[in-house]
Amino acid sequence: MGNTRILHMDNVYLSREGQEILRGVTLTVARGSIHVVLGLNGSGKSTLAYTLMGSAGYAPDRGRIWFDGQDITDLSISERGQRGLTLAWQEPARFEGLTVARYLGLGMAKPDRERVDAGLRAVALNPTIYRERAVDASLSGGERKRVELAAVYAIQPKLAILDEPDSGIDTMSLETSRPSSAGWPTRARRCCSSATAMRSSLWLIKPP
Ligand SMILES: Nc1ncnc2c1ncn2[C@@H]1O[C@H](COP(=O)(O)OP(=O)(O)OP(=O)(O)O)[C@@H](O)[C@H]1O
Numbered sequence: 001m002g003n004t005r006i007l008h009m010d011n012v013y014l015s016r017e018g019q020e021i022l023r024g025v026t027l028t029v030a031r032g033s034i035h036v037v038l039g040l041n042g043s044g045k046s047t048l049a050y051t052l053m054g055s056a057g058y059a060p061d062r063g064r065i066w067f068d069g070q071d072i073t074d075l076s077i078s079e080r081g082q083r084g085l086t087l088a089w090q091e092p093a094r095f096e097g098l099t100v101a102r103y104l105g106l107g108m109a110k111p112d113r114e115r116v117d118a119g120l121r122a123v124a125l126n127p128t129i130y131r132e133r134a135v136d137a138s139l140s141g142g143e144r145k146r147v148e149l150a151a152v153y154a155i156q157p158k159l160a161i162l163d164e165p166d167s168g169i170d171t172m173s174l175e176t177s178r179p180s181s182a183g184w185p186t187r188a189r190r191c192c193s194s195a196t197a198m199r200s201s202l203w204l205i206k207p208p
């Protein structure tokens with residue numbers, strides 16, 4: 001695989017409960033580029049994201065996936081994470097007893113306060129207010145979604161997969177909290193406008 005490609009999936013098929021969802025998907029992502037996948041509800045965007053990330057139950061029936069020059073098709077989700085691939089979930093989970101700062105530090109070899117704060121600022125959350133908040137039901141859905149994006153930003157992956165990054169975020173805050181502002185690649189701003197109009201998207205993006 002050429003060094004210009006960060007991700008390549010070749011002719012991937014995947015079925016769930018006997019239903020074929022991915023039918024021969026081939027996708028190449030060049031280093032430094034941003035891809036936005038648009039599709040109707042139920043068309044398979046989240047399934048594509050889980051398959052790329054290696055979630056349990058999402059091993060392809062056929063086809064291979066390469067990331068950063070290595071065949072990762074048979075690697076676990078944590079092995080893919082260690083190699084620099086990460087996913088912001090469409091519906092992030094809540095965790096009782098975990099602070100925002102600790103949650104953002106989980107993906108770092110050594111928790112780094114500066115990176116945690118930079119991640120929160122990138123999604124327009126004030127670190128002083130949110131650092132010690134719990135990642136539980138006390139966060140609103142939109143706040144939880146922003147914390148998930150902040151975590152992706154803070155761990156500085158080689159490639160981030162963002163599943164509907166602006167769903168749940170109020171339209172008045174979209175310009176300041178979406179990942180296309182505050183240091184995320186400015187080229188994403190144009191992509192995001194169309195994704196927002198479609199209201200259904202999956203992004204493949206490299207945070208700065
Ligand atoms: N475990 C499963 N068993 C049966 N069908 C499934 C399973 N998981 C997903 N599907 C189906 O696969 C299709 C694709 O789902 P997926 O969540 O990938 O869509 P999506 O494009 O992300 O949709 P949305 O825009 O609503 O987020 C849907 O029809 C869904 O019902």
Ligand SMILES: [Mg+2]
Pocket residue numbers: 045046047090163
């Ligand atoms: Mg989805």
